[in-house]
Amino acid sequence: MLTLHTAELLVAGPGSAPLPGGAVLVEGDRIAGVGPFADLAAAYPHARARRWPGVLTPGLLVRGGDVLLERTYYPDDPYEVTELGTDPISGAAELEELKMTEARWGNSARRGTQKLLARGVVAVTGRFTIPAVRTAVVRSGLTVLPPAASTPTTPSLDPFAGRGAAEEAFYGVLEAGAPARFAVFAVADAGELAARGATSCVATVIGGRLLHRRR
Template identity: 65%
Template sequence: MLTIHAAELLLPGDREPVPGGAVLVDGDRIAMLGPYEDVAAAHPAARVRRWPGLLTPGLLNRHGTALLEHTYFPDDPFELDELGSEPITGAALADLAPGESRRGNSARRCTQKLLARGVVAVAARLTTPAVRTAVHRAGLEVVPEADAEGPAALDPLAGAEPADAFRAPLAVGAAARFAVFAVPDEAALAVRGAGACIATVIGGRMLHRRA
């Protein structure tokens, strides 16, 4: 089924923003993008999803190894009393010594947090099978690179401009991987950060939508 994702502002990532822009998704690929009126006129039978705010390329988190393999995300509420709600790293993680199954479950919780921030790919070198499985099932692309320097953050926009965090520009024929943010433009996105994400689409499938 053809689906048009229309937003108040479309930011393709390699060209000028398109006010009232839209992306046409055919299966797992982008079939057309441009002003909504043009896309809708060319494909009048397509289903339409309208989004407030800004539609952009999906984001790349450059701290995938640290977040997925060297951080433990407690299972809230089941581990809240024992471990608290904050991610566990460093010596505290060594003391916890989670087995592979718990690490896989932590990675699954981490992927959901990443999807909720518009992330479609992670730069990572993953060595734990359960972690790799969790990432694969979440639909995230793994870019086999070492983590970037600096503290790991779930938000790829922490300390980075949006354009530097885009995985790839939106283009006809490319994989349908994009995110929608409840902000009016790129400048506001840089201020608000990826926590403003309201939807994440990977391979044409909506893997996150804010209720």
Template identity: 65%
Template sequence: MLTIHAADLVLTGDSTELPGGAVLVDGDRIAMIGRYEEVAAGHPAARVRRWPGVLTPGLVNRHGAVLLEHTYFPDDTFETDELGAEPITGAALADLAPSDARRGNSARRCTQKLLARGVVAVTGPLTTPTVRTAVRRAGLEVLASVGAEGPPALDPFAGGAPANAFLSPLAAGGPARLAVFDVPDEAALAVRGAVTCVATVIGGRLLHRRR
């Protein structure tokens, strides 16, 4: 099915800005990028998803291994009374000594938080099988480890320009991996961060939608 993702502003990730832009997705690939009127006129049968704000390439979180394998995210329903709501790291994590199954459940909660911030890829390596399974099921790509600046953060925009967090530019024929943020422009995105994400698409599938 053809789907048009339309937004107030489309940033392709290669310095191109399209006010009133749209991205046409065919399966797991991008078929066309342009002004909404042009895209819609050429594909009148396509489903249309209209989003507020800025549509960008999907993001990469360069602290993936730390967040997924060396941080424990307590379960909001069952564990926060005992463990608190904040992520657990360092000596406290060593004392908790979670089993591989608990690590996998933590990674699943972490992937949902990442998807809710427009993340489509994380850096590895990931060595725990249950963690790798959680990441694979979430649809996130795992990249080779690269240097990451600043303390680990769920928000890929923390401490840097938004464009530095884009995985790869949006292009016709390329993979349909994109995110949408409810902000007016890139400057506002840098200030307000990835928590403004309203939608995340990976492989053409809408994997996060803010309700």
């Protein structure tokens, strides 16, 4: 099935001129076309249309995914928040007190990957050594890349943290034939995107599938 994703503004990649009313045509797990929504809708009248507020961009890359998912614990809401609070837990001493098991790491990683998807993340860097965490990451749809030389000392769930511009966090370019992975943010432009952060994400698509949608 063909699906047209359109937003008020489309930024196809780093250095690309913003396209008002731009759209991405998706067929299966690939991008079949990029351009003005009116043109693509006229050329493919039977395509399903999804209209999003804000800016549509390539999906984002987070550095240090192994630190975020194998050395950070995400409390299970609502079952653990009374005891542990809602903030992620890191630090050797704090994790030692939790008596982490592989199964518990796997459950935490699933919650962590959902937080990443909710921030428009489609790829992470890192080397995962806990089998249950590795499984959670693979099942999430996130692309795993080798550890980056520029990994920050304290990785953040926000891909824009430590970046000079929003486009520095883009992973890939939106063009025909490319994998269908992108995100939409409820902001006016890319400049506001960096200022407000990735929690403004309203939708994340990986492999042509809508894996996050803000309710």
